[in-house]
Amino acid sequence: GRVVLNAPSSGKAAAPSKVVEKDLSGALAATDFTRGLLRRETVWKWLSLSAMARPPMAASAKAAPAPAPYGLHLSTGTYDFGPGGASSESSIFFRDAAGEPAFDFFDAANVTFTQLDTAKPKTESRWHVAGPGGLDLTFTPHGGTFHGDIHLGVIDCDLWHMWGTFRGRAPARGPAGSTDAVVELDGAPGVLEDHYSLW
Template sequence: MSSYQPLLTKAPAQLIQANGQPAFGLFDGSVPDFNLQTFVYQNLMDKKANTLARYFHYKQFQFICVTGSDWVLAVAIADIRYANSGFAYLYRFDTNQTVSKGLLLPGALGCKMSDSPSAGEAKQQFAAYKVTIKTSPSDWQLNINTNELKANLTIEKSSQMPLALCAPTGYNGFTYTEKSNALKVSGSIELQGHPLDLTLALAGYDFSAGFMRRQTSWRWASISAMVDGKAFGLNMAAGVNETGLCENALWFDGHIQHLSPASFVFDRKDNTKPWQVSSLCGEVQLEFTPLYCRQEKVNIGLLASNFRQYVGLYTGFVVLQNGSTLQLNKVKGLAEDHYAKW
């Protein structure tokens, strides 16, 4: 089995460099300042892009997942310029029941985003639905206030190195992605007025932004769970950051291990069939069994989205950098299959 040890670059203080272009690479930490106003964005004919193109071509989303002993909470806010969308749902493994709420609003109605994964605030508020994500160098804070679901959580991000990278996207764009899983979480969650136990809970976050392809698709796998008595996290994806870099990593007992490119084999027409999730160099060999699917299809001309996010169980193994094998047996996690025209 081949080892995979990519070179890391020191995270720059600012994403956009003196030449007006992003710093590309796999970083050793978070990039605090995107300074997007200095980005020299050109069209497909190498001319300066106009103001409207510069505004509408920039996309951003933030996502948080918290996995408890018998439940999973997933929350997202996305700004796709023509519209903004978001959701918050909680799935219970013990009862196979879900409480879910989603929004799709025109333009920036009810939505505010942050340009920094470590210094800002994103929020989505409309009627009885309110979600806020605050980021800092030390933690992410999540507040949810809906009729059935309420949460006030703090997710520790400074305890381990995140997966952070910036890669060229398409002909003239870039995508910055920052993720970290298996993080400690504290605070409170109430489901229909009843508190949930956070004692064994672990969390993960995702901050992704940039001038992405007009038509984008990706497959994704994510885990935050205790394995062999230690915190284990996994992030694997295919479809966005694959121009010389890939956004794949695991965390075990607070240490990050970068992984080779990912492969996803599944039946898009059957939501109940298992997925096969593996890595190019063989460090990851997993089977994912879906239990619940949150899905939506939107096709309104300028915009289209075919979105399926699954909650389920992972079984298989990963090989750690020291050569030892970590077995996973029905470990809770997420998987996703998404097409977007934005």
């Protein structure tokens, strides 16, 4: 797979059923291209977000740094080739305390995705995502959700794909980072996915 987060974007977006146009200058984009041979039975959870976030403050800094592009891409249950079963595609894109662009892999082997509103359909429920490095996020769906449902005996698929926003704390570096190296997110746009496949 290949992931691109925090790519500056420009242009306009328009919905076919509406006359509203949205100016995308200054927006951040994320793409996720996956190509691989997955297990016969695959269960995965996935999230991706790109937002402006305030980076960790350097000990010598006199003032808090300005918000900078931040991206988080986490998956569990697929591409789990890293130490302890961590997904090889889980990654963080951020600016470090010196303001330099940085990238780090993230150990998603111990990340949990929990549906909070179990009485609601998955596409309408809030979700909690927790893990190492101070990861503590709540995801709220805001429409544009998709539920793929295929049951053909030898092929079985349930896919819940939800667009929404994330709120909480996320690590600014990978598993070697300390828990105080976090960014605060509030209303960060992104996607969360819960997928079961038998193929």
